[in-house]
Amino acid sequence: MANIISDETIEYVGILAKLELSEEEKEQAKSDMGKMLDYIDKLNELDTTNVEPMSHVFQVNNVFRQDVVANGDDRDNILKNAPGIKEGAFKVPKTVE
Amino acid sequence: MAKQYETVIGLEVHVELATKTKIFCGCSTEFGGAPNTHTCPVCTGMPGSLPVLNKQVVEYAIAVGLATNCSITQYCKFDRKNYFYPDNPQNYQISQLYLPICRNGGVEIDTPAGKKIIGIHEIHMEEDAGKLIHDEWEDCSLVDFNRSGVPLIEIVSEPDMRSAEEVIAYLDKLRLIIQYLGASDCKLNEGSMRADVNLSVREVGAKEFGTRTEMKNLNSFKAIARAIEGERARQIELLEEGKSVTQETRRWDDNKEYSYAMRSKEDAQDYRYFPDPDLVPIMISDEWIARIKAAQPELRTEKLERYKKEFDIPDYDAEILTSSKHMADIFEATTELCKKPKKVSNWLMVETLRLMKENDMEADDLKFSPENLAKLIELVDAGTINSSVAKEVFEEVFKNNIDPDKYVEEKGLKAVNDEGALRATIEKVIADNPQSVEDYHNGKEKAIGFLVGQTMKAMQGKANPGMVNKILKELL
Numbered sequence A: 001m002a003n004i005i006s007d008e009t010i011e012y013v014g015i016l017a018k019l020e021l022s023e024e025e026k027e028q029a030k031s032d033m034g035k036m037l038d039y040i041d042k043l044n045e046l047d048t049t050n051v052e053p054m055s056h057v058f059q060v061n062n063v064f065r066q067d068v069v070a071n072g073d074d075r076d077n078i079l080k081n082a083p084g085i086k087e088g089a090f091k092v093p094k095t096v097e
Numbered sequence B: 001m002a003k004q005y006e007t008v009i010g011l012e013v014h015v016e017l018a019t020k021t022k023i024f025c026g027c028s029t030e031f032g033g034a035p036n037t038h039t040c041p042v043c044t045g046m047p048g049s050l051p052v053l054n055k056q057v058v059e060y061a062i063a064v065g066l067a068t069n070c071s072i073t074q075y076c077k078f079d080r081k082n083y084f085y086p087d088n089p090q091n092y093q094i095s096q097l098y099l100p101i102c103r104n105g106g107v108e109i110d111t112p113a114g115k116k117i118i119g120i121h122e123i124h125m126e127e128d129a130g131k132l133i134h135d136e137w138e139d140c141s142l143v144d145f146n147r148s149g150v151p152l153i154e155i156v157s158e159p160d161m162r163s164a165e166e167v168i169a170y171l172d173k174l175r176l177i178i179q180y181l182g183a184s185d186c187k188l189n190e191g192s193m194r195a196d197v198n199l200s201v202r203e204v205g206a207k208e209f210g211t212r213t214e215m216k217n218l219n220s221f222k223a224i225a226r227a228i229e230g231e232r233a234r235q236i237e238l239l240e241e242g243k244s245v246t247q248e249t250r251r252w253d254d255n256k257e258y259s260y261a262m263r264s265k266e267d268a269q270d271y272r273y274f275p276d277p278d279l280v281p282i283m284i285s286d287e288w289i290a291r292i293k294a295a296q297p298e299l300r301t302e303k304l305e306r307y308k309k310e311f312d313i314p315d316y317d318a319e320i321l322t323s324s325k326h327m328a329d330i331f332e333a334t335t336e337l338c339k340k341p342k343k344v345s346n347w348l349m350v351e352t353l354r355l356m357k358e359n360d361m362e363a364d365d366l367k368f369s370p371e372n373l374a375k376l377i378e379l380v381d382a383g384t385i386n387s388s389v390a391k392e393v394f395e396e397v398f399k400n401n402i403d404p405d406k407y408v409e410e411k412g413l414k415a416v417n418d419e420g421a422l423r424a425t426i427e428k429v430i431a432d433n434p435q436s437v438e439d440y441h442n443g444k445e446k447a448i449g450f451l452v453g454q455t456m457k458a459m460q461g462k463a464n465p466g467m468v469n470k471i472l473k474e475l476l
Helices: A007-016 A023-044 A075-079 B055-067 B164-181 B221-240 B286-294 B300-311 B315-321 B325-338 B341-358 B370-381 B387-400 B404-411 B419-432 B434-441 B447-458 B465-475
Strands: A089-093 B005-016 B079-082 B092-095 B102-111 B114-127 B131-135 B140-144 B151-157 B193-203 B213-216 B248-253 B258-264
Touching (some): A007 A023, B005 B221, B055 B102, B055 B151, B092 B114, B114 B164, B164 B325, B300 B325, B315 B325, B315 B341, B325 B370, B341 B370, B341 B387, B370 B387, B387 B404, B419 B434, B419 B447, B419 B465, B434 B447, B447 B465
Parallel strands (some): B213 B248
Antiparallel strands (some): A089 B140, B114 B151, B193 B213, B248 B258
């Protein structure tokens, strides 16, 4: 493996992804991520001079909706996905910035 | 000699677009619905849902970009900005980082030192987040996703402003352009226009910028001005004490007139932007741009010139009348109905401004209809009511948008134009006030004013003052 993921990196990625990993899981993740980066390095061997950067896999653009209200009040169904409900709102642990 | 400092300010302005539906789904954007009644799987971030772009959002963004002299990015796309917060159900916000729709523009503002261009770095399209309400009772937070997915444009200026006055002038310019385009109502107090202020200070003559802070939670022009003064003073004090400014986000508390740190650069978030694979790129053709340009409504500067030319309205009055799109709309619609531009302007410039000031209102909050103002003008012109009664009726039009015809009828406010009735009243007034009559004959012109007043009082204010004067002089 050419790419070695440091302990600091895996710790940082864990914080960003809000994941708590055990020691074994961390080692596994470090090895998986190293392999992914190796694969990217492989792609980097290709000569892409004169190739336009691709921003989407489909050759499609300009897919639009007209500005017309199509959805009614479906609150009861939407709230079925809520971890808790209070006064028509999703109830979550207190979050203040 | 004490050091001289210069303030350097750049703004990030978020504007809620006036579309009927959200940016990526067919939910209504109407304000004030019960919590979560304008939501669907897309704007609540359900797995497997697919966003589809609202074409009107692109058109408004292009229109604002053209009106602010930007170049339009003809191949543009959306990116995901990743962060966790309960008001953001997807755990990413769909925004534009790499190819924002408008770039390299600018608007001209007036400053005491003359005209100045404030550069616009870019304008990008993005979605708004939901609203969090903190429940102290149960120690939890409640999330309402009605606002989640409401379309926004973020206008990022260059760090070209040097004072609170320049910031206000720039914001006012943006507000008027966007209002006139119909792209947003731009109300700071309702959050449809929001400004974050990036500010740093440096010694006059320095080439490098100082360390900047970003201030949030500014919801009026006054709060913005106070926050700028406060932050400038805080940063200069730090530098004078030999300390340094920390790059951080601060929240302005307008009641305490103080800002406090929300988060510093060390724990600043890493957003890991990447292209959104759910949304295909947008290709904006020359024809599309030309079409939007051709459909651009009359902007403020053009309207101002036209009022002066077409209606012979003085400079200052034209400035006030066009200082809000809503005010200009009332002026034009009323003029269209009664064909008396000068009188319409007069009612707006005098009584309307007076009542707005008294009630601490903005022009955008005016509720009365052009129909009712036009009717009132007709009533005065026809001599049906006198001017003091008209002011009283106007207060009702202003407050409750009443129909002046009906109101005057019901309250019995019609001016008494019946000469016989007037003559009888005046004869009685003359008989009751011999002293004033004598004063008048002795050359005291003022005495006639007292007699007019007595007559008006006897007629409960409804007499035609011109006629009263005429008859009085005749009888005396």
